[in-house]
Structure formats: structure tokens, C-alpha cells
Amino acid sequence: MKARQETGQGRRVSLTLGSGGARGYAHIGVIEELEARGYEVVALSGCSMGALVAGVYAAGQLDRYKEWVCRLDYFDVLRLVDVTWSPMGAMKASKVMNKLDELIGDIRLEDLSIPVTTVATDLIRQREVWFQHGPLLEAIRASIAVPGVITPVHRGDQVLVDGGLLNPLPIMPTVSTRADLVMAVNVTAQSSQPVTLEALLPPDEAAEEQAREVARDKGAVDFGGWMEGVRGATRRLFGNGSEGEPAEAVESEPGRRAWGRLDMILASFDIAQAALAKYKVAGYPPDVLIEVPKTVCGAYEFHRAEALIALGRHLAREALDRREQGLGRVSGPEVVEARPVSAEGSGEEA
Secondary structure (H helix, E strand, O other), X not given: OOOOOOOOOOOEEEEEEOOOHHHHHHHHHHHHHXXXXXXXXXXXXXXXXXXHHHHHHHOOOHHHHHHHHOOOOHHHHHXXXXXXXXXOOOEOOHHHHHHXXXXXOOOEHHHOOOOEEEEEEEOOOOEEEEEOOOEHHHHHHHHOOOOOOEOOEEEOOEXXXXXXXXXXXXXXXXXXXXXXXXXXXXXXXXXXXXXXXHHHOOHHXXXXXXXXXXXXXXXXXXXXXXXXXXXHHHOOOOOOOOOOOOOOOEOOOOOOOOEOHHHHHHHHHHHHHHHHHHHHHHHOOOOEEEEEEHHHOOOOOOOOHHHHHHHHHHHHHHHHHHHHHOOOOOOOOEEEEOOOHHHHOOOEEO
């Protein structure tokens, strides 16, 4: 049962940030809109990319993190990929963690100004692990370890991987917080039909993102080719044959998407998380649920930070407008789904 109270114009928010790879940049925009309206985030829970953003924010370094990710282009993202031949994952994520170390250092979860819970999955015991004490960097690293893609964290007899395997939207850790509003942001939401990022943004911001895409194309950087390079470097890990064989990417008919093993792993993980998130929302319905379709971009498109942050801010603005206008109602949770603008008219404790 939820142990929280509605207090009229109260501005205390407990916030849950879900997993979803690059789409998790939208969490930054949500936080910015909350702060701009004078809301106070009093508790955070997060999984995978949501855990990363929650930790960086609670450590007081969100602005610096945003500044860094908004400067990343294709080549910067490529340089962050540190391929390993470990049978437990294709990448070590040490370069990303080194950058986070520069930002937040050796701060511990219990020393943060805002209580934070990050969620990982223990493969040995097959259950959630909640990090609420100990080094923040370790908690983030365990939560972002996508199975088969990023190597797991070994902690005692635990083998820890991405919390999204069991709980991509961990609302439960925050429901006992004395808050006026429980908000959750799901960035792997299912949608009835594919929708692009540009279609969801307000016209001016959509135009800015299109201009950025044109500039990227003029830079003669082929992102598809970039991903093929990553697939080629990791094909032996994924069982794609010997070094002399071509990278596996099957295109069964002209015009259809070419799928590689890395695509299959990430897409399958997205689908599973989207389904699990529905159950988590049903069990612990938040007051406000913001949903970003998983079709807006690939989980690895980390070069699109500016547009994804803008989308998060736009959706939070809509959600909070509706919430504030209807304050006092006692019906179910306010759900704000991302829809094309034209259609709208404008565990275990660690």
C-alpha cells in the first residue's frame, strides 16, 4: 500500500527513471522541467540509464553531465566503445565509468542529498538487488550492465547485470517516501505504431533536430556503417563465426532492415522491458506516468542527446500542466503518452 499523502499544492516529488539506453536522456529534460516549476525531488529510483541519470543528479552534477553528452557525436560515441573479448559481454564500459568518475568521484549513496535507489539483477539468485548504500559508481555500473553487451559486475558471490532484466521501472523503492507526487518515466513504452523522435517534438525543436541530422550527414559519417564496425569487432563474442567470415547481418528482402546479433539482443531486451514495465505500473501506479515509445531511437543512439532531452522536457511540461489543472481529482494515474505533435494539434537491498 502506498504510504504517501496528497497535500494540495505540495511540490515534493518522488521520481522513478526507467531503463532504455539512449532514450534515457529524456530523464534529464523531465528533471529540468520539474526544477523550472519549483518542484523538489525528494527521492529517486532508477534502473540502467535511469540509475545513471538519478545518481548524477543527486550528486549535483547533472548540468556538467548534460553539457558532456550534448557534445557527443558519432565519433565520440565510437571512442567510448571499449570492446573486450570476455565471454560475458562485448564491452567493458570503463571509458564511460571513467568519465562519471571525473564528475562524481567516490561519493557514496548514503551521502547523497537525495535518497537514491538503483536496481540491478543478480543472475545467480535470479532476483533484484537494490543499491541504497555503498559507492554510487558501483551501483550505476551494476545497473547498466546489459546482458551480453556490457560485462557484469562481480560482487562477492553475486553476478550483477542490468536491473531492467527484472524491473525496468522500479517504482516500489520510492512509494513509502513522504511526497506529494509520485512520477515515473518509462522510456521503453510500447506504441501502436512506430513513431519518430522528430514527430513527437514541437515544430521548432523538431526542425533543430532535423538540421542536426543534416549536419551529421554532411560530415560523411555513416552511423549504419559505424554499427557494422562494432558488430564486426564483436561477432566472435556473439557466435558469428571466425574472423575471416563476414559480419552477420541478414536482409531477407529489399527495403527491409538488416539485423545483426547486436540488434537482436538490444531489440529483444527492449521488448521484454516494455512488457515488464506495464506490470510494474499496474502494481504500483504512479500519480503521473510519462511514456516515451521505444521506437523514437535505437538504444545505442547516444549522439541524439539534445533532441531526447528536449522531448523529456516537452512531455514533462504536458504532464505537469494537466496535473496542475486537474489538481484535487481522485481518479486513476495521469498518463502522458508521447504522440506526434501534429495529431495533438500542436527486491533485495544491497
